[in-house]
Amino acid sequence: GDSVTQMEGPVTLSEEAFLTINCTYTATGYPSLFWYVQYPGEGLQLLLKATKADDKGSNKGFEATYRKETTSFHLEKGSVQVSDSAVYFCALSDRGTDSWGKFQFGAGTQVVVTP
Amino acid sequence: DADVTQTPRNRITKTGKRIMLECSQTKGHDRMYWYRQDPGLGLRLIYYSFDVKDINKGEISDGYSVSRQAQAKFSLSLESAIPNQTALYFCATSDFAGYTDTQYFGPGTRLTVL
Numbered sequence: 001g002d003s004v005t006q007m008e009g010p011v012t013l014s015e016e017a018f019l020t021i022n023c024t025y026t027a028t029g030y031p032s033l034f035w036y037v038q039y040p041g042e043g044l045q046l047l048l049k050a051t052k053a054d055d056k057g058s059n060k061g062f063e064a065t066y067r068k069e070t071t072s073f074h075l076e077k078g079s080v081q082v083s084d085s086a087v088y089f090c091a092l093s094d095r096g097t098d099s100w101g102k103f104q105f106g107a108g109t110q111v112v113v114t115p
Numbered sequence: 116d117a118d119v120t121q122t123p124r125n126r127i128t129k130t131g132k133r134i135m136l137e138c139s140q141t142k143g144h145d146r147m148y149w150y151r152q153d154p155g156l157g158l159r160l161i162y163y164s165f166d167v168k169d170i171n172k173g174e175i176s177d178g179y180s181v182s183r184q185a186q187a188k189f190s191l192s193l194e195s196a197i198p199n200q201t202a203l204y205f206c207a208t209s210d211f212a213g214y215t216d217t218q219y220f221g222p223g224t225r226l227t228v229l
Contacts, residue, residue, distance in 0.1 A: 034217070043119075043205055043220035044158075089157065093216060101146060101165060101211065102173070103218055107157040 002027045006090045006106035013080055013113050021075040021109045023064075023090035031092040033057075033066055033073040038087045038108070047075075047088070085113045118142045119221035121206050127227045134193045136224050138206030146211060147189040148218065149173075149181060152203040161204075164189060196228045 160173030
């Protein structure tokens with residue numbers, strides 16, 4: 001079945017450092033890929049998404065490119081801020097299969113940014 | 116006002132009690148979901164509903180039941196709560212637009228079963 005694997009955390013960075021969170025997936029159909037962010041005490045918020053191969057999603061300085069050849073959707077940000085401290089979830093929704101309409105989430109990666 | 120609301124936000128209960136968690140949405144979406152979040156396990160799907168007359172089990176439905184009272188309301192019940200149901204519970208909705216959809220989450224309910 002479909003699955004999402006993302007790097008374990010916590011990832012601890014200094015402010016203005018470069019952030020990468022790796023995400024790889026397995027899917028049998030035509031997945032859309034997502035990154036969600038969860039700030040402390042809150043629900044998940046959509047950060048960005050990509051719906052087909054080679055699409056790049058971007059938002060708030062974060063970017064991720066849908067790489068079908070490597071089945072990856074790595075999240076990057078060039079210069080993190082303390083306010084980026086959160087848990088980040090990679091997810092997919094696989095159309096064209098019985099799983100259509102159900103999301104698969106990764107385990108989440110906690111990011112801690114220090115001043 | 117928030118588009119997806121959950122009540123209560125926090126609940127402490129005892130083993131064997133019946134608990135209902137409620138979710139309401141003003142987004143006009145047909146699809147609604149219940150997840151639980153445990154540390155290190157990400158989000159796991161409990162139940163989902165694609166419209167008022169459609170209810171489906173997710174990967175961890177044992178010990179839970181749901182009711183879709185209207186397009187905007189989707190409730191999760193624990194018939195007889197047990198300690199390993201202590202978790203953070205999220206309701207979500209999704210907009211199926213063409214060939215893709217996006218999920219929108221409520222703020223969560225933190226449930227503790229003693």
